[in-house]
Amino acid sequence: REGQDPVETQHQKTFIGKIPIMLRSTYCLLNGLTDRDLTELNECPLDPGGYFIINGSEKVLIAQEKMATNTVYVFSMKDGKYVYKTEIRSCMENTSRPTSTLWVNMLARGGQSVKKSAIGQRIIAILPYIKQEIPIMIVFRALGFVADRDILEHIIYDFDD
Incomplete structure (x- = not known):
């Protein structure tokens, strides 16, 4: 009282x-x-x-043990379809919603997967709920980045490097 x-x-x-x-x-x-x-x-x-x-x-x-969410993991692959695989498990904090996983992978070219040469290799994305591989440039265009220069500015840290 x-x-x-x-x-x-x-x-x-x-x-x-x-x-x-x-x-x-x-x-x-x-x-x-x-x-x-x-x-x-x-x-x-x-x-x-x-x-x-x-x-x-x-x-x-x-x-x-489980991998932390909202963190980017990059794996260097020895053999297989990809030279590098990137996995991002995203989730909203303080909710019970399941994690959503995005993969961004660099395709291996012919016999060059052992050399780890990244020049001219295709980068694809595998989005949640979409099983088909999508070229990363198409994903950026779907997000509203039309010009190639705009897309590259979001991918490459420094053009002079």
């Missing part, structure tokens, strides 16, 4: 749920016990722990 000091209430021992504890962690009862004590508790002294017991079943956490 207005004009009154806020009331502070302390709740002690409020049940908020069951939280599993990893075996042999610092909060586990088995932590720090001798081999003899573990044997008396019907626990194997050689068991390293690192897992959880939930409803009587062992549960293990498996780490997963």
Whole structure:
């Protein structure tokens, strides 16, 4: 209420749920016990722990790695259709929408894929929801860049370099 000091209430021992504890962690009862004590508790002294017991079943956490979103990744290919492959996984932050992937690849020419010569090679894009390869110049024209010079200014950092 207005004009009154806020009331502070302390709740002690409020049940908020069951939280599993990893075996042999610092909060586990088995932590720090001798081999003899573990044997008396019907626990194997050689068991390293690192897992959880939930409803009587062992549960293990498996780490997963995934590539970061909204980052450009360039891969140099040894053999195959492309000399270089670029992958961009885009997503809006703070939403549950799935990522959208754009590929921009440089096609290999004949037997020159080993030399990594980029002069005169075609660059294509594979857009989300479109399975067909599209030349990068057509993609830029669809985005409103009509003149070749305008397109090159967005691709090449410095014309004098």
